[in-house]
Amino acid sequence: MRYGVLGTGEVGRTLAGRLLELGHEVTLGSRTRDNPVAAQWATAAAGRAHAGTFADAAEAGEVVVNAVGGRVALDALRAAGAEHLEGKVLVDVCNPLAFDDGQPRLDPVESDSVAERIQRAFPHARVVKTLNTVNCQVMVDPGRVPGEHHVFVCGADAGAKERVTGLLTEFGWPAGRVLDLGGIRAARAVEMYLPLWLALFRGFGHADFNIEVHRAG
């Protein structure tokens, strides 16, 4: 499968690297064509790894992964181009994290979410929100955390969620540990989990943790 990964930060590089390991062809996209991080990544990985602009990556990918920060996601996707997203599964893993006076803040929060904004701005993309509730190392290697912990998906398109669940299975998340929260509006719920994630991170001093949902019946 051909993937376009938008974002050359730790999240983008980690996802892109794992997709390569899994045998996929990956274009890592950045704001500019001559981004040295992306170029170095493509050179080091070689073969099935390519670097380019957001538009290059989105065009090349059969599936596109939004791995830029939540506050710049819409700009990055506009640069990628609606025509390169049309009909495609668009996996959104970002969190709307901002820092005001050194304090983490979410923007948007509660009355909207990044994933909903993306879906509204690109109505012909098949947006699936997932993986934002875990650190990027855990995203692609859930075995770093012991136990039968869960990851969430939400989005309007059932076929897209199925495809993303397949990808999550490749990453090491058994399908039974992928919880479908329904439509894209549930992105608010998983984006608002971030403060609890941060509180746990501060308490544990590392990011190798995740939650399991237990239920009766």
Next chain:
Amino acid sequence: MRYGVLGTGEVGRTLAGRLLELGHEVTLGSRTRDNPVAAQWATAAAGRAHAGTFADAAEAGEVVVNAVGGRVALDALRAAGAEHLEGKVLVDVCNPLAFDDGQPRLDPVESDSVAERIQRAFPHARVVKTLNTVNCQVMVDPGRVPGEHHVFVCGADAGAKERVTGLLTEFGWPAGRVLDLGGIRAARAVEMYLPLWLALFRGFGHADFNIEVHRAG
């Protein structure tokens, strides 16, 4: 121990009932002295069960439990009276849930929390936020949900958190399943978990669930 429980809704009655079962003396407080729900509860439970105003309940309790809705919590506590809260452990289990056009909303959210507002308004109370991440039936009977799931505490006063952890142990939460998130500011994190709780509730169709935090190392 003598407990004052503020709020005659399902949460207040459930907590008050369980405290009675555990052998404690409980005053269930409401806005008015002649609240029929509270009066009936006290009559049915008899002996160690009493009904009264918020002020009666707060005065009677060595420990006070805020079990009214998050949006009326400050009003209820003002009616209870700062003089009846001074130096006491004040257990806040509420969520700042509101409904706008039928949609659940949090108020406050993100830049503040109900528990912080309470602590600011009553600086001589020893506020501990806990239990708001589970349904009230699960609060007092965690065995309804299988697995080693967790509950959180946060607050400025270590001694108060220790005392609340003791109460949680009485409810059936082993101390090892009580996660301390630090100061009262972490109340934002657990209050913002509510949308995820609601999404899971909608998915499962019942409230007998909770999360376990797994971590490496």
